[in-house]
Amino acid sequence: MVEDISYRLFEERDLDQVVNINWTCLPENYNNSFFLELFYGFPKTFIIASVGSKIAGYIMCRIETGFSEVKKISIVKKGHVVSIAVIPEYRRNGIGYNLISKALAGMFEYRANECYLEVRVSNDTAINLYKKLGFKQIKTINGYYKDGESAYLMTKSLP
Numbered sequence: 015m016v017e018d019i020s021y022r023l024f025e026e027r028d029l030d031q032v033v034n035i036n037w038t039c040l041p042e043n044y045n046n047s048f049f050l051e052l053f054y055g056f057p058k059t060f061i062i063a064s065v066g067s068k069i070a071g072y073i074m075c076r077i078e079t080g081f082s083e084v085k086k087i088s089i090v091k092k093g094h095v096v097s098i099a100v101i102p103e104y105r106r107n108g109i110g111y112n113l114i115s116k117a118l119a120g121m122f123e124y125r126a127n128e129c130y131l132e133v134r135v136s137n138d139t140a141i142n143l144y145k146k147l148g149f150k151q152i153k154t155i156n157g158y159y160k161d162g163e164s165a166y167l168m169t170k171s172l173p
């Protein structure tokens with residue numbers, strides 16, 4: 015187990031490391047301004063895990079208003095997990111779990127009623143992680159990703 019993992023809110027000085035982790039770990043990549051836009055808009059749900067000065071993982075989210083994914087009839091505030099990744103050498107140390115837990119607490123502070131995310135149907139690792147946190151797979155979005163892969167939409171009520 016890796017010790018001395020700490021968690022804090024993202025700061026602008028973290029941008030290069032976070033962008034690098036995003037490019038290394040995920041096929042969905044964004045330009046720097048997108049990361050900063052989410053940071054300026056929703057700082058409490060943009061969290062990093064660090065080991066010393068090295069960033070081991072991040073999560074960034076957005077708060078949206080729209081139809082509930084859980085109770086179809088109401089308009090609610092929803093936390094949306096936009097991107098999460100942990101660099102390979104630090105995986106399986108509970109970092110992903112802790113990042114999401116902390117982001118859920120941040121969403122609750124923004125008064126979100128629920129959280130949702132999309133995950134590739136082939137990404138068993140992430141699907142297991144989300145299930146462990148109590149997310150439910152509620153539908154399949156066919157061809158959601160640019161390469162044509164479908165996504166599961168997964169949701170969790172807050173708190």
Ligand SMILES: CC(C)(COP(=O)(O)OP(=O)(O)OC[C@H]1O[C@@H](n2cnc3c(N)ncnc32)[C@H](O)[C@@H]1OP(=O)(O)O)[C@@H](O)C(=O)NCCC(=O)NCCS
Nearest residue numbers: 098099100105106107108109110111133139140142143146
């Ligand atoms: C998904 C990811 C963020 C998980 O991060 P992590 O820090 O390794 O996850 P954790 O150590 O917190 O694992 C928590 C749970 O997730 C599941 N899990 C994690 N890694 C797994 C693996 N390799 N195989 C199966 N289940 C796994 C397990 O249920 C695990 O609980 P357990 O250790 O008690 O069995 C990481 O693998 C990653 O960055 N993947 C590439 C990017 C990605 O796919 N992001 C998600 C896009 S939707």
